[in-house]
Amino acid sequence: MATRDVFEHDPHRPRYHYVAPQGWLNDPNGLIEWKGEYHLFYQFNPHAAVWGAMHWGHAVSTDLVHWEDLPLALAPDAPYDRSGVFSGCAIVHNGAPVIMYTGVNSPHQLPCLAYADETMRSFRKEPNNPVIATLPDNLVYDFRDHSMWHDGTYWYQILGSGDGTNAVAPLFRSVDLLSWEYLGRMIQSDDPINEQLYECPDFFASNGQHVFITSPLPMRRVIYMSGQFDGRTFTPTKRNRVDHGVSFYAPQSFTDEQGRRIMIGWCQEQRVEQACRAAGWQGAMTLPRVIALDAAGDLTYAVAPECAALVARTMVHAKHVSWHQLRHQLTHVASCTYRIALQMAANGAHAVTLIVRSDQSTGEQTTITWRPTTNELVCSMARSSINAGTSHDVYTIPLHHTVGSALSLDVYVDHSLIEVYAGVHTVCTLRVYPNGTADRIDLIAEGDVAITDCLVQHLSLSR
Numbered sequence: 001m002a003t004r005d006v007f008e009h010d011p012h013r014p015r016y017h018y019v020a021p022q023g024w025l026n027d028p029n030g031l032i033e034w035k036g037e038y039h040l041f042y043q044f045n046p047h048a049a050v051w052g053a054m055h056w057g058h059a060v061s062t063d064l065v066h067w068e069d070l071p072l073a074l075a076p077d078a079p080y081d082r083s084g085v086f087s088g089c090a091i092v093h094n095g096a097p098v099i100m101y102t103g104v105n106s107p108h109q110l111p112c113l114a115y116a117d118e119t120m121r122s123f124r125k126e127p128n129n130p131v132i133a134t135l136p137d138n139l140v141y142d143f144r145d146h147s148m149w150h151d152g153t154y155w156y157q158i159l160g161s162g163d164g165t166n167a168v169a170p171l172f173r174s175v176d177l178l179s180w181e182y183l184g185r186m187i188q189s190d191d192p193i194n195e196q197l198y199e200c201p202d203f204f205a206s207n208g209q210h211v212f213i214t215s216p217l218p219m220r221r222v223i224y225m226s227g228q229f230d231g232r233t234f235t236p237t238k239r240n241r242v243d244h245g246v247s248f249y250a251p252q253s254f255t256d257e258q259g260r261r262i263m264i265g266w267c268q269e270q271r272v273e274q275a276c277r278a279a280g281w282q283g284a285m286t287l288p289r290v291i292a293l294d295a296a297g298d299l300t301y302a303v304a305p306e307c308a309a310l311v312a313r314t315m316v317h318a319k320h321v322s323w324h325q326l327r328h329q330l331t332h333v334a335s336c337t338y339r340i341a342l343q344m345a346a347n348g349a350h351a352v353t354l355i356v357r358s359d360q361s362t363g364e365q366t367t368i369t370w371r372p373t374t375n376e377l378v379c380s381m382a383r384s385s386i387n388a389g390t391s392h393d394v395y396t397i398p399l400h401h402t403v404g405s406a407l408s409l410d411v412y413v414d415h416s417l418i419e420v421y422a423g424v425h426t427v428c429t430l431r432v433y434p435n436g437t438a439d440r441i442d443l444i445a446e447g448d449v450a451i452t453d454c455l456v457q458h459l460s461l462s463r
């Protein structure tokens with residue numbers, strides 16, 4: 001395996017977001033806190049920077065921010081998973097960590113177990129895999145990706161599946177993880193055009209309700225539903241996008257020892273495969289996001305406070321300034337790895353645009369525009385790159401917060417990866433590939449805006 005150092009000068013590789021040492025990365029898997037360490041497993045092709053030969057890669061962290069690479073956790077080396085070790089989760093059963101993953105022996109996709117040792121450094125597959133060998137209830141579509149929880153006597157799991165028309169999340173229960181009883185369809189879609197398979201279902205209780213997160217195919221957008229769960233059936237009352245960027249996919253969340261629900265998502269590249277192959281790597285993870293339902297059943301997001309450990313230096317801290325004054329201060333910033341947090345109130349402004357990854361010589365720029373009058377956020381990659389084969393998408397996102405009030409915008413820039421938080425209800429991930437250095441920031445307002453606080457911090461891993 002190549003060391004990470006070979007990518008030191010790669011202008012597009014994120015520096016403080018998790019990326020695989022090399023090769024291809026997709027879904028986060030098996031997120032868990034165990035004995036003072038957070039474990040991040042992920043769908044990994046160590047052989048090439050394209051999808052294929054799925055393994056479970058493995059990294060460990062004590063703070064959710066600094067990740068140490070560990071050897072491959074699972075390889076497609078058994079008869080029942082020879083076509084790939086697909087996504088799954090990690091749980092603690094009888095005091096020991098256990099992985100539930102999807103073993104693929106094409107065309108079969110079936111639930112399999114692997115046991116971790118005390119240190120969570122070595123893994124042994126269950127001799128009787130797969131632990132569910134046949135598909136119940138006319139489920140004919142793919143049958144993969146696991147979300148599990150424990151309730152009194154039983155382990156419960158849902159999977160991502162479908163009946164040939166609609167996406168279905170079948171519900172099973174077990175005492176010993178080896179024999180599973182089918183309980184029925186926990187939820188089923190009624191939109192066969194967009195939702196034939198619920199990829200990567202993720203289900204948990206929050207604030208007196210339940211949340212179901214999934215990445216349905218063929219839609220390929222991440223959605224959540226919140227509502228009531230009666231132990232067998234989930235009845236959603238609200239539904240929305242999770243992250244508004246199309247790069248964001250297949251997130252997984254877990255409850256840590258502090259009781260926080262923490263989500264990490266896969267950020268797909270938004271450039272052609274040839275460019276990814278040439279780069280030698282593909283795919284990145286978001287920063288850890290603390291998620292919870294609010295009283296109204298809307299999902300809220302906050303960057304995990306541990307990310308404060310990334311702050312290397314404060315470049316700008318301005319309070320109660322006009323945008324002209326702030327703009328002047330921002331001209332001193334030259335960085336591709338930073339956070340900019342803005343608190344502002346529109347005093348009649350109909351647009352406030354934050355410009356990041358800006359390059360005067362190439363004209364490249366990525367813009368994040370708040371439109372207070374229409375209560376929208378517009379993230380534009382239209383001019384992000386002069387390179388062909390990169391995304392030029394423009395996302396217009398309805399904002400949740402009340403029209404006319406203040407907005408807090410928190411933007412994490414890390415070379416090609418940008419995470420935008422607007423208030424607590426809106427997140428958008430962007431991937432941008434400027435050809436120039438594109439290390440400038442700017443701010444433009446149409447009309448008057450009061451900047452109450454602006455913080456720009458240079459971010460880097462401390463080791």
Ligand code: FRU
Binds near residue numbers: 043
């Ligand atoms: C989602 C997904 C999962 C599957 C895995 C395979 O991105 O397609 O449904 O388990 O990736 O790598």
